[in-house]
Amino acid sequence: MARFLVIPGGRTEAVGPGPSTALPEGGLVEELYRRYAPAVYGRCRWLLRDEEAAKDATQEVFARALKSLPEFRGASSPTSWLMRIATHHCLNELRARRARWREEWARLAGERREEGVLPDRRELLRALLGEVGAEEQEVAVMYYADELTQVEIAEVTGRSLPTVRKRLRTFLRTARSALSAAFPDLTFPEEDLP
Amino acid sequence: MTPSLGGPGAGCSVTRVRRLLAGELRGTPRERALEHLAGCTRCQASERELHLEAEALARALPFDRFAAGVAEHLARIDGRSARPRRLPKFIPLALAAAMFLGVGIPLVAHISERPGEGGLRVKGAPSLALYAEGQGGARLLDPGEKVPDGAHLRIALGPASFTEAVVVLLDRDGATLLYAGKARAGPLPGAFEWTGARRGLVVAVFSNAPIEPSDLVARLSREGVKGAAMPKAVVLTLDLERGSAQ
Numbered sequence: 082m083a084r085f086l087v088i089p090g091g092r093t094e095a096v097g098p099g100p101s102t103a104l105p106e107g108g109l110v111e112e113l114y115r116r117y118a119p120a121v122y123g124r125c126r127w128l129l130r131d132e133e134a135a136k137d138a139t140q141e142v143f144a145r146a147l148k149s150l151p152e153f154r155g156a157s158s159p160t161s162w163l164m165r166i167a168t169h170h171c172l173n174e175l176r177a178r179r180a181r182w183r184e185e186w187a188r189l190a191g192e193r194r195e196e197g198v199l200p201d202r203r204e205l206l207r208a209l210l211g212e213v214g215a216e217e218q219e220v221a222v223m224y225y226a227d228e229l230t231q232v233e234i235a236e237v238t239g240r241s242l243p244t245v246r247k248r249l250r251t252f253l254r255t256a257r258s259a260l261s262a263a264f265p266d267l268t269f270p271e272e273d274l275p
Numbered sequence: 276m277t278p279s280l281g282g283p284g285a286g287c288s289v290t291r292v293r294r295l296l297a298g299e300l301r302g303t304p305r306e307r308a309l310e311h312l313a314g315c316t317r318c319q320a321s322e323r324e325l326h327l328e329a330e331a332l333a334r335a336l337p338f339d340r341f342a343a344g345v346a347e348h349l350a351r352i353d354g355r356s357a358r359p360r361r362l363p364k365f366i367p368l369a370l371a372a373a374m375f376l377g378v379g380i381p382l383v384a385h386i387s388e389r390p391g392e393g394g395l396r397v398k399g400a401p402s403l404a405l406y407a408e409g410q411g412g413a414r415l416l417d418p419g420e421k422v423p424d425g426a427h428l429r430i431a432l433g434p435a436s437f438t439e440a441v442v443v444l445l446d447r448d449g450a451t452l453l454y455a456g457k458a459r460a461g462p463l464p465g466a467f468e469w470t471g472a473r474r475g476l477v478v479a480v481f482s483n484a485p486i487e488p489s490d491l492v493a494r495l496s497r498e499g500v501k502g503a504a505m506p507k508a509v510v511l512t513l514d515l516e517r518g519s520a521q
Contacts, residue, residue, distance in 0.1 A: 229290055267277070
């Protein structure tokens, strides 16, 4: 039970409750930090490719979570809930700085200096995100980066399964075209989504 | 050549590993996830990666800095609101304070190396906030807003990188120690009601060296806010003015 102190008028000397103890270990924010912040920070670092921006974005995500605490606590998976907020936030940041997307392919080509070396899976995915719209971006991140099934994506996003499937197909179609333009020796497998 | 973008595998999902490590899975789903993890090199790689993420976070953004940053973002979110935000009535002050653990509010806090000289609040600097509990629940007081009569007040700190803090309420009737101890982000334990003079000041001193609270209170009683000055300490003040409406 927290102390309650009345500080009256007319007192003639310093009075007070004496030194207080600090908040106990294991407070809410500390728990959120320990359990969820590593994954959120990892997501922000991957998408933003900027350490300072990633730190800032991570803090923003948790500030939003604290502002929506009942919603956060009511989520069937707080992890998925937070990762979705983080992904949204970072993709919005990137959309606001369109030039960053355009730099991706050049950077990827620079890293892949010789044929026969496949680009890093996640770096390739990140570059491809710049080629599609917001809905396809979100679904692609959930499918390829978070490894959620299409059914799980439908549950998390509240979209229908056919819509999720359609967004993924659009992403894949665009990805094939972008990949062949950037790296003619590379192509995605022709088989459709599972 | 055919690159792969990945995607969920048969029983493999990095999200499931994340949920497992976050303690979200219980009972059978947890047992299944553990069993799968024990025999799946792909998920074991995901687990290793998540541990690396945790190490990277601890290096780049230790908890204290994280909490202070979250506090700044919360303050910014509150600042974007056109009207004062009231928390729902059913959330008592203590819960509201817990919800906003780590919040630091610029309010009318002045940051100054030398007390009495106002300055700009800068990112990464410590912060000081005041909550009031009224009929509508607990809420942050807006800059310049009067402290409602009879309100139960609670202070929250955002200590940035400082380790020690002392908080004192100073008015014409004297100096009252509200808190002395480790400078941790979030609301201080204990609420208070201020029934003293019409105007007052909350003085928070942040330092990385221990602060003797009785000395500080004595100096503040004797010299006013100037008595808070000490080497390598940062002093924040929060102007208080009581009003009648709540």
